[in-house]
Amino acid sequence: MLAKLLKHDIKKTSRSLGVYYGILLLLAIGTRLLEWLSSIFKPVGSLYALIIFAFVLALVGIFFYTFALSIISFYKEFIKDEGYLMHTLPVSKNQLVRSKLLTAIIAMIVTFVLSISALGIAFYTPHCLDEVIATLQTLIQKQLGVSFELVMIGFLLYMLLSYVYQILFFYLSIALGQTRSANKLMYSVVFGIALNVVIQIIMTLMLLAISLFEPAVLGSELTVEAFGWVMIPSTIMTLALAVAFFFATGYIFKRKLNME
Secondary structure, three states, X not given: OHHHHHHHHHHHHHHHHHHHHHHHHHHHHHHHHHHHHHOOOHHHHHHHHHHHHHHHHHHHHHHHHHHHHHHHHHHHHHOOOHHHHHOOOOOOHHHHHHXXXXXXXXXXXXXXXXHHHHXXXXXXXXXXXXXXXHHHHHHXXXXXXXXXXXXXXXXXXXXXXXXXXXHHHHHHHHHHHOOOOOOHHHHHHHHHXXXXXXXXXXXXXXXXXXXXXXXXXXXXXXXXXXXXXXXXXXXXXXXHHHHHHHHHHHHHHHHOOOOO
């Protein structure tokens, strides 16, 4: 049943994102084409600058749109009129939440890959890319003493974890808000703010505790060692909170569902 839910959610999301993806790719192709034309016909230069602006705007916007779409879709299908049908499906609440979460992750991964591809279409030049990678490899090796590939893998995994955390944070806020009989959206915002304050307090206390062992974490210049002291506990905390948010959301919809 989870596979069917996931297939349905992915189809619905792809219909919403498909047009945006098409626009982004067209802008990327247009950027590359106008770059070539501007080198031949100087008057095209102003049009080239305009399409670069539109391309960058679309590139940034597609990440916000993908994120917002995941939250709005969850809210509509769990809380609004569609919620009556959603909550009568013969699956557990955790499976419903898991399907939405996996769809959100897949959508963002596709958006990321497509955005990198669009950047390549618009601006890729072999020598420039080689120089950038070589510079980053030298810098990372010198500062951290580890390979460029390892850092990139770690960075991408941490970004994925952070994204999952943010999605589940909003899911939990929405779940808490729906426990109220009226003004559910407003209460979702209120609960979200309150939850964020609590989390920030926890993170601050954790940072203060770490500073007892590594005072440099509170310094104006963060050393590599201090950065490690901060990142490892922060990653563990983020993972723990994400798991807690997931199960709390499923529990609330199972025990505290309010469709009034």
